[in-house]
Amino acid sequence: MALNKLRKLDQNSAGVTLPKDDLRLEGLLDEAGEIAGEHHVHIRHVDDGKWTLELVEEINA
Template identity: 70%
Template structure:
């Protein structure tokens, strides 16, 4: 099991890194390995120490 560190982003939020291989499998990276376009995700707290992350498609900027 891979472990990822939580990081302080600013006063109001923290972040966690998603492994690029996992993001690549979803088809979200271009040939150069960079994230393609604007991507949005819904993060839901589902229980003690457990969250789900769901890619949201079709949002207009």
């Protein structure tokens, strides 16, 4: 099981890094290893200490 550190981003938020290998498997990186395009992720708290992340394909404004 890989462990990722929770990091402070600013006064109101924190973040967790996602491994580039996992992003590559999802087709989210270009040939240079950079994020290709703009993507949004829905993060849902499901239980004590548990969250889910879901890539959102389309955002309806």
